[in-house]
Amino acid sequence: MSLTLADRLFIALQHLIPQRWLSERMYRLARVRWRPLKRFIIRHFARIYRIDMSLALEPDLDAYPHFNAFFTRALKPDARPLDPDPAAILCPVDGAISQIGVIEAGRLIQAKGRDYSVESLLALAPGEPHPFEGGRFATIYLSPRDYHRIHMPLDGRLDQMVHVPGQLFSVNAVTAAGVPDLFARNERLVCRFETEAGPMALILVGAIFVGGIETVWAGEVTPPHSGLEPKRWDYEVDEQCVRLERGEEMGRFNLGSTVILLLPPGQAEWESGLAPGDGVRLGQRLGIWRETGAAGQGH
Known part of the structure; x- marks a missing residue:
């Protein structure tokens, strides 16, 4: 793909930002259990990315104790059938x-x-x-x-x-x-x-x-x-x-x-x-x- 100026700036920014520090902060934020904050994050994420919760084993957004639990949610057993061919x-x-x-x-x-x-x-x-x-x-x-x-x-x-x-x-x-x-x-x-x-x-x-x-x-x-x-x-x-x-x-x-x-x-x-x-x-x-x-x- 041909990179635009915006693409090149996006890549350059990644070389400059503290990648590990930001990722460690995100790790902590994803495990916050304070109900108002975790509810806000989960609901806005589900809306922005149009998450289909009908496929989730637990469809209730408020049932997840923190964002990471929601993000790594299990699916219903029949949501992803496996191809039956053993080969x-x-x-x-x-x-x-x-x-x-x-x-x-x-x-x-x-x-x-x-x-x-x-x-x-x-x-x-x-x-x-x-x-x-x-x-x-x-x-x-x-x-x-x-x-x-x-x-x-x-x-x-x-x-x-x-x-x-x-x-x-x-x-x-x-x-x-x-x-x-x-x-x-x-x-x-x-x-x-x-x-x-x-x-x-x-x-x-x-x-x-x-x-x-x-x-x-x-x-x-x-x-x-x-x-x-x-x-x-x-x-x-x-x-x-x-x-x-x-x-x-x-x-x-x-x-x-x-x-x-x-x-x-x-x-x-x-x-x-x-x-x-x-x-x-x-x-x-x-x-x-x-x-x-x-x-x-x-x-």
Whole structure:
């Protein structure tokens, strides 16, 4: 996309503002329980973004103890039916496709004319191997009005989680077009699984005002927005290991951000016709996986 002067000023401002300080203030504001304030914030947000509360498990806005509880609200069990085909790769979130395609020469598309490396996204050491060369990727942007829980595209066993400190730029289309290596610069949580389609990574990318990223197995991982080096957790294969079924919740955001899904080569094909800008919903088919002798090892 061609950046206007206003777009360039918006990006420049993000370089100047105290991203972490503002995000930490938003984190606190989102958890204020004083009834007049939290009621004002929730009701105005629901009106501005036209939130359809008929889909929520709790449709009463006043029932939420604070804004974050409303923002990460659960949906009714039948609100997002899962594609019944067991070979379907499910969309992990509600949102819009930012980019989707093939990982070529270790690079993913960020925006028209911009790409970045899998190595940097996963916070790997230079030359450290990964299983995604020639595989598939999908980048999905969650707007403020979207459902903000992340679910499993496939059955999976958790192998590793890495918290990567970083910047907190906005992740909207303007910033993606104007900030080099955006998703590899922002704070993020890299979750790697073994699935029936082979290795899979779900990367939860933080952004300005995203005051929290959490998982169902570790709870809240960030904030604090601190540290200079990635922190890594490896999970053993034993009776206590973390296994999640396709469609099961794996984590959530506070405020909007982006999820990136990586799959290995030769195992997955995206649905034809999916393109940047397309709206997607949790549980819909993004593609299919092929069962081979290599797939599903460890299950």
